[in-house]
Amino acid sequence: MTLVSADPAEHPAAGPEQSDAQAAPAPRISAYRHRIALGLLLAGTAVLYLWNLSASGWANAFYSAAAQAGAENWTAMLFGSSDAGNAITVDKTPAALWVIDLSVRLFGLNSWSVLAPQALMGVGAVAVLYAAVRRAAGPGAALLAGLVLALTPVAALIFRFNNPDALLVLLLVVAAYCVQRGIEKDAGRWWFVAAGAAVGFGFLAKMLQAFLVLPAFAGAALVAGNRTLGRRVLDVVTAGVAMVISGGWYLVLVELWPASTRPYIGGSQNDSIVELALGYNGFGRLTGDETGGLGNLNFDAGPGRLFGWQMGADIAWLLPAVLVCLVAGLYLTRRAPRTDPTRAALILWGGWLLVTAAVFSFMNGIVHPYYTVALAPAVGAVIGIGATLLWRHRSDIRAATAMSGAMAVTAVLAAVLLARHDDEFWWVRAAVAVAGVGAAVLLLMVGRLDRPAVRGTAVLAIVAGLAGPAAYSISTAAAPHTGSIPSVGPSRGGFGGLFAAPEPGPSLTARLSEGADRYRWAAAVVGSSNAAGYQLATRAPVMAVGGFNGTDPAPMLPEFQQLVDDGAIHYFIRSRIMAGGFGGHTPSGSRAAVEIAEWVQTHYQPVVVDDVTIYDLTQHATNPTNT
Structure with missing residues (x-):
């Protein structure tokens, strides 16, 4: 994966020297061009996530029914009750439901009012990721990062579905953006307050999973913050306090509310939201010790899980390339000042990626493939930043070799993943193989090519790298998805039978x-x-x-x-x-x-x-x- 930006206005070192008169108009032209590109990216994302949205009907009927209840009864909305009679809640904290409830109250109960909020969250996540990566590596890197996120198959699935993961991802991307702003020079501490509040509200969407990004956020703030060490520590503590308040108020409210006047807390064995957060939806997901669970076998737990039959098509497409980009990016910025924003962003997004990937790979409790949508923003950000750094050093044979190797591995992996549905994607598989090999060869010698060939090589590499996930994303958007465990790709629907809602005659x-x-x-x-x-x-x-x-x-x-x-x-x-x-x-x-x-x-x-x-x-x- 590479990103071309031969415009001297964006990267002066990449182009010939110009007089002040010649160079003056370039920033305005470049800014205009990138605004157009951003508009096209967001419009295309909206089309992908909103097109034929109602084909999935109620999607996850479990949450759709809870949205119906919340739209009719304020108590049901507050607690996330499954029904307006307030017998029992869903087995999550209800922040994601609050958004859908309001949509249903405004537009009535229908497929669009239930699913459109998540699609708009997806567009918002792409926009915020663009803003974050642009601050660290420029608009070209930001466009690539947003494109990768938008075309990740599991993102195309979840941002067209009504599971709480959509809100979680949006809030975590917002939090990451706030951390990046907070570590910049002359930034106010309110950025860390905002970051903590976003993570805390993410906890109210999907509980402890929201906290997997905390090591990366804290590491970036402590390593790269533009303040003394003591003030950097205070920044992290401030964010932590804001997070506890933002997420903890609801737990206190539920625990103090008389149990006789609220629904039972679903997913717990003792009518306790704290038990739900720490047990069934907390540490039990890691250990497999989940009272009320189904005794998951987790036969695929291990380092290969993200590439396997369960999760591979959701997220694996660019994982080898993202590791190359992360290592190369950290190497290329090794001599930068401590506060260098590009390296800080790599620490933040790379840490997010590594910690979350490790947890998903080895957790022994309930785990579903669509959880991997939480990796998609980090994959996009690291690809955008790392590929841009490598491209700027393309005359160095080491950088060219890294790009060529990443491209070759990406093409091979795409062919393997596409082969799992060979009847559906045989032509994409052939095209990716040919284009990928060609791009890998050209990247190896890109430092010696003329400018038109350089631009063509960059375009070919991007197309070859994203063709596989793009095809899977489009097929995902084209198929209806229902049930509690949806899957990507051309297969229709979700987990067959077990948790599908009945359709009474x-x-x-x-x-x-x-x-x-x-x-x-x-x-x-x-x-x-x-x-x-x-x-x-x-x-x-x-x-x-x-x-x-x-x-x-x-x-x-x-x-x-x-x-x-x-x-x-x-x-x-x-x-x-x-x-x-x-x-x-x-x-x-x-x-x-x-x-x-x-x-x-x-x-x-x-x-x-x-x-x-x-x-x-x-x-x-x-x-x-x-x-």
Whole structure:
């Protein structure tokens, strides 16, 4: 990967000497050209992320149903409840839901109002990444960084989906930009306050994953800050305090709120958001010790995970090239002043990349391929900065060799990844192989080429390096994606079957909807994805017994029996996970949902509607509810 910028106005050392009269107009022309290029980049990103967005329907119905609930009920919105009856929350803090809730309140409940906020977050992330990289390495590097982010397949997936990762990525890019500003000369400490606040709010989107960038942010601030060591330490502490306040207020609020007047905290076994943050969504993701989890086998944990069948197509395309760019960039800036902004940016973005990649590679708890979207901004930034530095030194055979080697490895890796869907991408695979080899050869001798050939080489290298991920991103955008575990590429939909929301037939929908306003919950069913499907179809609250996996003790059997006695629940729906098993996995956690399902089946008469078995809980039970 390389970036050409032969414009003397941008890099004076790259072009011939000019008189003041000749050089004067160049900065204005260059600035205008780059503004046009930025506009095209953002417009193209918007098209990629917004085009045919409604094809995915509700996408992740789990979060769409929660957005429906939050748009109808302020308590449900505050806590991220799965339903407007406020039985249980989603298994995340609800910052990402707040954005969607507001969109649904403004524009009504539909696919666009649910998914468009994430697409706009993607455009915003590209814009902020451009701004950050431009400050460190110039507009050419910034354009390349933004292009890489926009065309990373997992970014094209997640910024068209309603998982919380989209907001997390945007907030972390904003935080990185603020750190870069904070370490510059004469910068105010408020930049670090803003950085801490952005990370803290990122915690409210996806909890402890937001903190993976902290070593890189702190390292860049301490190494390169334009202040004395004591003040640099104070900057980091200030950012930390802002982060704790920005993210911690919500935990305090939930812990102090009377449990009887709020929904149960989904994903926890003790109705505790602190437990959720530190356990199921915290250290349990690293160790695999997750009460309420599915006993993930994690057979692919290790250094090759990011290149494997699960994650490779999402993020691996440029990983070898980004490592070359990082090492080369740090080497080329080794003699720069301590406060050099380019090296500071490499420390920041490179540290983000290495720490996050290591955690994703070796974590033993629940991990999904789409998590790798958190790597995409760092990949883009390091490629943009490192490739630009190498290009400026292209006359040095060592730099030319590094660029040539990175290009060759990128082409080989792209061919391997594309071969996994050979029927779909055979022509791209052939084109990348030919263009990649040609670009690698030309890069090796680029220092001896004339200017037109130099420009052509740069264009060829960029096209060859990005053709593979671009093809995958376009195929990702062209396919509908649903379920809780979406995947990139031409394959349709997400994780087949296990967590897909049901689509009830017309007779069942009418049956559940009839008189629903007379009940707190029109129905109850084990598992949040099951409840989401029925809730979105009926637009009435449906209780998710046991939360997402059906393993939360919410409600317990006596509580459920009391709600039935009070006439709060109309129907109970038999589901495929009522027996407590998930496709061969035996989940840990509470068996309350299984006990409730067994009690209903024992005491109420089943009725089959549209091939689904339901139980009318308002009918007289065959035995007293206290048995």
